[in-house]
Amino acid sequence: MGDRMTRDVVIDAAVAIVESEGLEALSMRALCEKLDVAVTSIYWHVGNKEAILDALVDRMSSSIVTSKPRGRTPEQRIVSTAKSILSALESHGGLVGAAHQRGRLAVVFAPARRQLAIEFAAAGLSGVRLAEATNATLHYVAGHCITMGVISRSPDQSHTSVDLWPEGAPIDRVAARRLQDEPDSNRLFEVGLVALTKGLIAR
Amino acid sequence: MGDRMTRDVVIDAAVAIVESEGLEALSMRALCEKLDVAVTSIYWHVGNKEAILDALVDRMSSSIVTSKPRGRTPEQRIVSTAKSILSALESHGGLVGAAHQRGRLAVVFAPARRQLAIEFAAAGLSGVRLAEATNATLHYVAGHCITMGVISRSPDQSHTSVDLWPEGAPIDRVAARRLQDEPDSNRLFEVGLVALTKGLIAR
DNA sequence: CCGGCTCTGTAACCCTGTTACAGACACCTC
DNA sequence: GAGGTGTCTGTAACAGGGTTACAGAGCCGG
Numbered sequence: 001m002g003d004r005m006t007r008d009v010v011i012d013a014a015v016a017i018v019e020s021e022g023l024e025a026l027s028m029r030a031l032c033e034k035l036d037v038a039v040t041s042i043y044w045h046v047g048n049k050e051a052i053l054d055a056l057v058d059r060m061s062s063s064i065v066t067s068k069p070r071g072r073t074p075e076q077r078i079v080s081t082a083k084s085i086l087s088a089l090e091s092h093g094g095l096v097g098a099a100h101q102r103g104r105l106a107v108v109f110a111p112a113r114r115q116l117a118i119e120f121a122a123a124g125l126s127g128v129r130l131a132e133a134t135n136a137t138l139h140y141v142a143g144h145c146i147t148m149g150v151i152s153r154s155p156d157q158s159h160t161s162v163d164l165w166p167e168g169a170p171i172d173r174v175a176a177r178r179l180q181d182e183p184d185s186n187r188l189f190e191v192g193l194v195a196l197t198k199g200l201i202a203r
Numbered sequence: 204m205g206d207r208m209t210r211d212v213v214i215d216a217a218v219a220i221v222e223s224e225g226l227e228a229l230s231m232r233a234l235c236e237k238l239d240v241a242v243t244s245i246y247w248h249v250g251n252k253e254a255i256l257d258a259l260v261d262r263m264s265s266s267i268v269t270s271k272p273r274g275r276t277p278e279q280r281i282v283s284t285a286k287s288i289l290s291a292l293e294s295h296g297g298l299v300g301a302a303h304q305r306g307r308l309a310v311v312f313a314p315a316r317r318q319l320a321i322e323f324a325a326a327g328l329s330g331v332r333l334a335e336a337t338n339a340t341l342h343y344v345a346g347h348c349i350t351m352g353v354i355s356r357s358p359d360q361s362h363t364s365v366d367l368w369p370e371g372a373p374i375d376r377v378a379a380r381r382l383q384d385e386p387d388s389n390r391l392f393e394v395g396l397v398a399l400t401k402g403l404i405a406r
Numbered sequence: 407c408c409g410g411c412t413c414t415g416t417a418a419c420c421c422t423g424t425t426a427c428a429g430a431c432a433c434c435t436c
Numbered sequence: 437g438a439g440g441t442g443t444c445t446g447t448a449a450c451a452g453g454g455t456t457a458c459a460g461a462g463c464c465g466g
């Protein structure tokens with residue numbers, strides 16, 4: 001802890017705070033209190049809070065490793081890759097939003113993007129359709145991650161139950177009941193992901 | 204402007220600020236300055252900033268109208284419905300994130316949810332699969348909206364160009380070039396949406 | 407007239423991020 | 437060694453967020 005002050009020491013402390021108490025607990029005063037230093041030292045070494053967040057995003061980018069895709073068919077490997085990114089990002093909860101705000105999600109996604117493109121090519125896509133399929137898949141994953149990240153520190157995730165279904169609707173009771181209460185978003189992610197890749201591959 | 208103070212007057216002013224200068228410009232002091240009143244009056248009438256945001260989300264919920272689905276096939280009508288929600292939400296930029304944080308996106312989505320379920324039923328789905336397809340579609344739309352809302356007021360959306368493609372990759376040049384630069388997210392939304400519904404309907 | 411309720415204003419508190427300014431220390435030169 | 441110059445740190449403050457303790461106005465019923 002009592003190290004000589006360096007930019008890296010500050011960033012390390014910032015990472016520690018974010019990992020233990022979340023991104024919202026990262027304030028300049030909390031940081032300098034943890035380092036037992038005055039605020040001005042931090043500003044001298046890193047310049048800004050913006051710069052700290054940039055560095056945090058950098059750290060995240062380089063710590064993300066997407067595992068090799070698993071499965072026999074391209075579809076299985078695409079789904080596997082997408083789930084791999086998701087689980088890699090889930091640990092760095094609040095940072096994915098910050099990365100997106102800085103337009104740096106692209107570099108985080110770069111390895112997965114390559115893998116996805118290869119698999120979509122193996123599935124028979126090429127040209128514009130290949131690029132669009134790859135980007136659409138990444139966009140889907142990013143949307144899910146950010147949506148989950150936004151809700152992270154909310155006090156109550158109570159599902160304000162909405163109006164019931166009208167009796168005349170052409171919906172069976174099983175579906176109506178399932179539509180009534182809050183769905184599991186991880187399950188939703190997977191269902192959507194499989195359907196999305198299926199639809200993207202379909203000629 | 205010089206109306207007698209009421210809860211509704213305060214909320215009206217809040218709506219005006221959000222619509223003209225964005226959600227981030229909505230502060231208690233800006234609000235009381237616009238109303239030419241002291242802060243305490245606002246607190247007396249509405250209680251909290253949290254309460255103001257709740258009221259804003261309420262206003263948004265009741266102002267969202269999803270148009271009747273268009274198209275011949277269920278797939279076309281599903282896509283049309285999803286695009287209708289998107290365009291309805293796009294005008295209320297920053298509020299969709301707030302609605303999501305409060306777990307109130309469900310009530311905003313209620314009408315569209317009904318329409319989607321009916322169309323998925325018309326496409327042959329039923330039971331758990333119907334419910335999951337409906338929720339997955341809404342989840343997709345929500346993910347896109349929130350992702351777009353997060354980036355709203357960011358200074359530079361510069362696309363930090365990532366490493367080029369390795370020469371040996373089994374990707375044609377057209378795809379490689381398209382994968383290189385920032386894709387249009389609206390186009391991406393549509394491509395993903397069509398593929399998603401196709402994949403959800405497919406037996 | 408007086409108490410109580412409704413509503414408003416002043417001024418503060420605690421939290422952000424950020425900076426002007428004054429020092430302490432090292433190192434280099436004369 | 438004296439003096440300067442650059443590096444680094446601390447004190448204290450500023451501006452701006454949400455929120456509130458407290459003192460009043462004004463009105464209305466007793």
